[in-house]
Amino acid sequence: MELLGDFGFYIPLVLIALIFLMAAIKILREYERGVVFTLGRFTGVKGPGLIILIPFVQQMVRIDLRTIVLDVPTQDVISRDNVSVKVNAVLYFRVIAPDLATIQVENFMQATSELAQTTLRSVLGKHELDEMLSERDKLNSDIQEILDAQTDAWGIKVANVEIKHVDIDESMVRAIAKQAEAERERRAKVINAEGEQQAAQKLLEAAEILGQRPEAMQLRYLSTLNVIANERSSTIVFPFPLDLMDLVKSSKPRV
Incomplete structure (x- = not known):
């Protein structure tokens, strides 16, 4: 005991x-x-x-201290050309100064998330819809630089920002399709006009070369007849000298 x-x-x-x-x-x-x-x-x-x-x-x-992957919720953004879109993104960051992340901000996760949402709306609102769709790399870089500069006082390093989806209204999708179709038609017409211009330029150069010697035009006539004969065509073409046409016009009696 x-x-x-x-x-x-x-x-x-x-x-x-x-x-x-x-x-x-x-x-x-x-x-x-x-x-x-x-x-x-x-x-x-x-x-x-x-x-x-x-x-x-x-x-x-x-x-x-590991890299944190933060999903930025979908944000309603109005582009510079007044198009309403829904955009979401993903943010990669990590803590590089634990003392600042603890002392300078109450909850660095929530603070970084809210800052990412406002920055996403602010940056994309300064660009047109075409830029959002075609220049994502530039927009990602701009958002990353802004976030990295603002979170530096919290001891946070923003490594990367990626825009995941840009959702557009169905009516706007149809409008964009019509715009793309019209753009393709415009390019086709421009290419056709440029081809006609180049062809006319070449024809002018050929005419200048043939006009230097009358015999060159006769040889061109004979070459054309040879091509027609080889195609087994029933059409017979007789070259009519242009000099003879000028002679006929000058011999007409004047009224």
């Missing part, structure tokens, strides 16, 4: 020691850091590995 009484005296002390050790010893993983406060004042960043705190005097806030 006396032995049990002695052990009963030490049991509370052992429990207190265990609780003290559990509160004092902390283990941080390789990707974690601990922001330590002593009596409410910031005293440093510790980790990774085993660290020892003074219970009830020091407190620690764990911060994850």
